[in-house]
Amino acid sequence: MPRVDLYRYVHMGQRERLFALAIEVGAADTAQRDTVVSLTERCLAMTRELREHADHEDRHIHPLLRERAPEAADALDAEHIRLDAALAALDDRARRLPKAPDEELPDAQHALYLALNELISAYLAHLHAEETVAMPALWQTSSDAELGAVFAAFKASRTPEESLSDLRKMLPSLPPAIRAAIVRATLTTVPDDETGRTLAALTTTLDPGRRGRLYEDLGVPEAWALKPMENGRDR
Incomplete structure (x- = not known):
């Protein structure tokens, strides 16, 4: 290991x-x-x-x-x-x-x-x-x-905003399997009704090819994280 x-x-x-x-x-x-x-x-x-x-x-x-x-x-x-x-x-x-x-x-x-x-x-x-x-x-x-x-x-020393920024800077440089593992682990730390929004926020620094591969590796459609929001909550 x-x-x-x-x-x-x-x-x-x-x-x-x-x-x-x-x-x-x-x-x-x-x-x-x-x-x-x-x-x-x-x-x-x-x-x-x-x-x-x-x-x-x-x-x-x-x-x-x-x-x-x-x-x-x-x-x-x-x-x-x-x-x-x-x-x-x-x-x-x-x-x-x-x-x-x-x-x-x-x-x-x-x-x-x-x-x-x-x-x-x-x-x-x-x-x-x-x-x-x-x-x-x-x-x-x-x-x-x-x-x-x-x-x-x-x-623990990082705010949620700083942690998000840290990941955005790092994710584009990683191999697909590692990128997916880190994102998957991150999503387990947020409430269920925030996972789509968090995933969309994490992937803003990925080009279309890398972003598409990440969604494929996670087994979710890209539209799931990009769906419209209503009153600050997922529809």
């Missing part, structure tokens, strides 16, 4: 969104000023998300890691130094982009692109360290019950 993995699925979602953002920044038409503002907002939102993610790990995972595998914890601390610098550099480039004169926008856009890819390089190394050093160290020193308690504590 697979061990509890505290990093795997959330990291898959982060990788997909970082790669997609790099493509977006590189290909954007900065002749449109609303696009310039959007790029700034998207990059700053990404750095906020990554910092928040690091805070969650520091609060919920790393105390156990430092207790059971201090050398692995030290390795992650070293990764944070390079990562913090890359996050700050991307923030700086993102904030400077809208201030650039029109004739300097192409170079400013490319500088933002390079800063984003520098962050991606640092972040991929960080994820690799967590997945190949920290998680194996926790498997060697901690039981699944202890690891499950860490995950449960994180989930």
Whole structure:
């Protein structure tokens, strides 16, 4: 039976969104000023998300890691130094982009692109360290019950809205069977008359192909979750 993995699925979602953002920044038409503002907002939102993610790990995972595998914890601390610098550099480039004169926008856009890819390089190394050093160290020193308690504590710290956002970010990156298993488990936690609405909300980040496959794997028609609502309740 697979061990509890505290990093795997959330990291898959982060990788997909970082790669997609790099493509977006590189290909954007900065002749449109609303696009310039959007790029700034998207990059700053990404750095906020990554910092928040690091805070969650520091609060919920790393105390156990430092207790059971201090050398692995030290390795992650070293990764944070390079990562913090890359996050700050991307923030700086993102904030400077809208201030650039029109004739300097192409170079400013490319500088933002390079800063984003520098962050991606640092972040991929960080994820690799967590997945190949920290998680194996926790498997060697901690039981699944202890690891499950860490995950449960994180989930308890999230509001329903934050939990929904977490899943929306992660689901597009997962294999179909894993995606269906996570959604199925999530639906068991909501009242019966809310399952359709919850499923529809969970699938807003899935493209039509992935969404259709999910409904097929769940054994329900897509129209079931998308049916009209009346007075805030399912008809």
